[in-house]
Amino acid sequence: MEQTTPAPRKTRSSVKILDDGYFTVPTFFAETMMRLGKGIPNSFWKLTFVIWRDVLKPKSKDGNGGWIYDYTAKTTQEQLLEDHRINDRVVQQWSAAYAVSGLFTVTVGRRHNVRIPGEPTIWKYHTECGKADWGAFIVALSKIVSPHGRMNRTGESPVEGVSATEIFQLALAMEVDKRRETYNGTMGPALPPVNQARIADLIKRGAGTQDADGTVHYTFMRPRSNFR
Numbered sequence: 001m002e003q004t005t006p007a008p009r010k011t012r013s014s015v016k017i018l019d020d021g022y023f024t025v026p027t028f029f030a031e032t033m034m035r036l037g038k039g040i041p042n043s044f045w046k047l048t049f050v051i052w053r054d055v056l057k058p059k060s061k062d063g064n065g066g067w068i069y070d071y072t073a074k075t076t077q078e079q080l081l082e083d084h085r086i087n088d089r090v091v092q093q094w095s096a097a098y099a100v101s102g103l104f105t106v107t108v109g110r111r112h113n114v115r116i117p118g119e120p121t122i123w124k125y126h127t128e129c130g131k132a133d134w135g136a137f138i139v140a141l142s143k144i145v146s147p148h149g150r151m152n153r154t155g156e157s158p159v160e161g162v163s164a165t166e167i168f169q170l171a172l173a174m175e176v177d178k179r180r181e182t183y184n185g186t187m188g189p190a191l192p193p194v195n196q197a198r199i200a201d202l203i204k205r206g207a208g209t210q211d212a213d214g215t216v217h218y219t220f221m222r223p224r225s226n227f228r
Helices: 016-020 027-036 042-055 077-084 088-099 131-145 164-182 196-204
Strands: 072-075 104-107 121-125
Touching: 027 131, 042 072, 042 077, 042 088, 042 121, 072 077, 077 088, 088 104, 088 121, 088 164, 131 164, 164 196
Parallel strands: none
Antiparallel strands: 072 121, 104 121
């Protein structure tokens, strides 16, 4: 009996728009994160996918025909605005959020002279992070930006010498560690805190105060100048 060789399976989609390249998005992002992230503005998700794409880009070849991945993205406010229409206010608040997420080390760039290119912001992804790390962060962010407790995330604050972004970051840093401690069940065991040093630094800078028993207090301004 004559045997025939089966046709090879396609390893790429025949969708033409993918011919210029594509990047991997975890199923978890769409199926779970956006469900957990109730109330999180669309601007957060937009910046997330821009950063995620750059994180997954190979940066150089290894000399053996393979690629080297450093899981790092570099951005500037000018580039994000020009290429993706993401303004500096959006970048400021969500880079502050990701800096306390436990998912990235975010080194904020600097520009001292408008005529001279500055240093880019560097986003170094922690490759060991799993679903529980992402889930704890997204639940925490949803809690802090919920319409029921809205707070200014950029601009002025009711505390002299402290920006609204610093107060937002303090609130989120504490919520992230709280959610990491209690985020378990189907996602796995509790996770260690990631913001103890940052919380202490933000309190030292005046973003909040701490009682003898460890309770932290902070004051923030709501949009339209309503104080709480």
